[in-house]
Amino acid sequence: MEFYVTDGEDYLDEIIAFDKLVSYNFLKFPIPFDEYSERYEKLIRELLSRGEHKFFVALGKNGKFLGHVWLCMTLDTVDYVKIAYIYDIEVKQKGEGIGSALLKRAEEFAKxxxxxxxxxxxxxxxPALEWYKRKGYTERAVIVEKEI
Amino acid sequence: MEFYVTDGEDYLDEIIAFDKLVSYNFLKFPIPFDEYSERYEKLIRELLSRGEHKFFVALGKNGKFLGHVWLCMTLDTVDYVKIAYIYDIEVKQKGEGIGSALLKRAEEFAKxxxxxxxxxxxxxxxPALEWYKRKGYTERAVIVEKEI
Incomplete structure (x- = not known):
């Protein structure tokens, strides 16, 4: 599949709509879609209102939106160095190299x-954990949680 | 050791000074203490300037500062529910039940x-990972990273 990666700021509506659908499948506390949608929009607006964000999208040769990566430049709370935190990376179709190209562009931008x-x-x-390991990522910490 | 847990807002200077020293040992990118100190202060100020934070401290019967827990009420970016994120929990002396009491108080407050x-x-x-597991915490996600 032919595609190219470019700045994603003009595709925010598509990125958010796509991510909202995908993320709904990962909810641990099932809630109705309407309620989720409201929370999602609130959280995204809150996140975007602060910090230095960057979006890249992959587009097909007809300009069709194929995927995105959402980065935030921040300070690591453990190492106290400037880092790029990837909030999200999603593609509409796997196995086409789109995710790899988005990740590569994100890393170049961060550098x-x-x-x-x-x-x-x-x-x-x-299952993406193994994919990130193949891309050179190593496990640094775990997120633990307790329901209360 | 006798101690009690109470609101920590009046002990911010001690909390920050203590955490700064402890956290220096966990740096992956070694930097001089002065430079670290500057970054640390900048990050802490940035974190405190936004969000809903809460501090508890453990005090000895003479009022001596023995440890702290620092919580931030936020929205989980995966589950879209209200959560309490623990930025830090530290005690001056382990094995006295101080950490357990601080964690318990933090959980009560969060609830x-x-x-x-x-x-x-x-x-x-x-090594605290095992301690959290004994307190009922389970592993939910991993933080992966790649140096660039």
Whole structure:
């Protein structure tokens, strides 16, 4: 499949609509879609209102939206160095190299901006963990939680 | 050792000074203490300037500062429910039940505030992971990173 990666700021509506649908499948506390949608929009607006964000999209040769990566430049709370945190990377079709191209572009951007590393969270139930390891990512910490 | 747990807002200077020293040992990118100190202060100020934070401290019967827990009420970016994120929990002396008492107080506070869960990050190099598991915490996700 032919595609190219470019700045994603003009595709925010499509990115958010796509991510909202995908993320609904990962909810641990099932809630109705309407309620989820409201929370999702609130959270995204809150996240976007602060910090230095960057979006890239993959587009087909007809301009069709094929996937995105959402980065935030921040300070690591353990190492105190500038990092790029990947909030999200999603593709409409796997196995076409689209995710790899988006990740590569995100890493290049992070490096240009002076980040020392790229960081992201992967849920244990998410098979993408092995994919990130093949891309050179190593496990640094675990997120633990307790229902109260 | 006798101690009690109370609101920590009046002990912020001690909490920050203590955490700064402890956290210096966990740096992956070694930097001089002065430079670290500057970054640390900047990050802490940035974190405190936004969100809903809460501190508890453990005090000895003479009022001596023995440890603290630092919570932030936020929205989980995966589950879209209200959670309490523990930024930090530290004690001056282990094995006295101080950490357990601080964690318990943090969980009670989180529940009072309507949080569905308590979440925190534990570095893989940190032996505290087993301690959290004994306290009922389960592994939910991994933080992966790549130096660039």
């Amino acid at each position: 240009e901006k002076g980040a020392k590393k790229v960081v992201l969270r992967v849920d244990l139930s998410n | 009072e505030k309507g949080a569905k869960k308590v979440v925190l990050r534990v570095d893989l190099s940190n």
